[in-house]
Amino acid sequence: MTARHLVAAATATALVLTLTACGSDAPTREEASREAQSAAVRQASASSAEQISILLSDVGRAAPLRPVAVATRDICHAGDTNVLWGHDEYRLSCSLSEIRYLGADGDLLKVLREVDKHARAAGLVPHTDSAIEEIEGYYAANGRTEDGLLLPRPGLGYSVPGQGWTVQVGWSQDWVAQAEWSRLGGPPSSQPVPDLTWPTVFVEARSVDLDALRDGPLRRHEHIVTVSSRITYHEVPWPA
Numbered sequence: 001m002t003a004r005h006l007v008a009a010a011t012a013t014a015l016v017l018t019l020t021a022c023g024s025d026a027p028t029r030e031e032a033s034r035e036a037q038s039a040a041v042r043q044a045s046a047s048s049a050e051q052i053s054i055l056l057s058d059v060g061r062a063a064p065l066r067p068v069a070v071a072t073r074d075i076c077h078a079g080d081t082n083v084l085w086g087h088d089e090y091r092l093s094c095s096l097s098e099i100r101y102l103g104a105d106g107d108l109l110k111v112l113r114e115v116d117k118h119a120r121a122a123g124l125v126p127h128t129d130s131a132i133e134e135i136e137g138y139y140a141a142n143g144r145t146e147d148g149l150l151l152p153r154p155g156l157g158y159s160v161p162g163q164g165w166t167v168q169v170g171w172s173q174d175w176v177a178q179a180e181w182s183r184l185g186g187p188p189s190s191q192p193v194p195d196l197t198w199p200t201v202f203v204e205a206r207s208v209d210l211d212a213l214r215d216g217p218l219r220r221h222e223h224i225v226t227v228s229s230r231i232t233y234h235e236v237p238w239p240a
């Protein structure tokens with residue numbers, strides 16, 4: 001057997017052993033569900049929810065904004081195995097996300113500058129590729145390239161120092177009049193509550209009906225601004 005064949009055989013053997021080990025240690029639905037609902041994991045979720053709520057409140061406290069709705073999702077996935085590509089990086093992973101929908105009126109650029117000021121005052125660090133200067137440049141160009149093509153709408157992005165997670169700010173101008181509101185760069189939409197099917201083992205969610213918002217409380221406002229964040233609050237790796 002040539003050296004090339006020996007390497008190929010060794011690689012295949014290692015892959016088989018890895019898959020066998022991962023498969024034999026894969027959590028059952030009952031095990032993953034029990035851990036996801038354990039007191040320790042639920043406490044970690046509650047603590048993360050409080051952190052996110054405080055931070056998004058600080059950012060969304062800009063005077064021109066009017067709170068309208070909040071969507072949240074707390075979800076846990078069991079690590080799944082795949083015959084060809086091994087397994088997920090975790091045996092169990094739980095994350096929490098929150099999106100706040102706020103109405104705004106008047107000069108939207110001025111509103112976003114206020115949001116940016118509150119975010120910085122809360123200790124958030126702007127991302128260089130999604131800072132307020134990007135939005136100012138977008139407005140200066142009237143949202144178009146020199147050739148007249150539409151530019152992607154920039155948002156605001158911030159890092160939370162020492163936490164490893166981010167805060168995102170999206171916006172849509174004159175959004176009630178827009179027939180299409182999934183345009184690139186627009187505010188994130190609230191997703192429907194996912195089914196509790198494998199590998200999902202835990203879900204608690206509150207969704208938002210965007211059409212109902214548009215026809216209801218947001219009809220009184222010219223623009224919509226969203227402030228959102230997502231954090232992985234519990235993750236269990238595969239055994240070494």
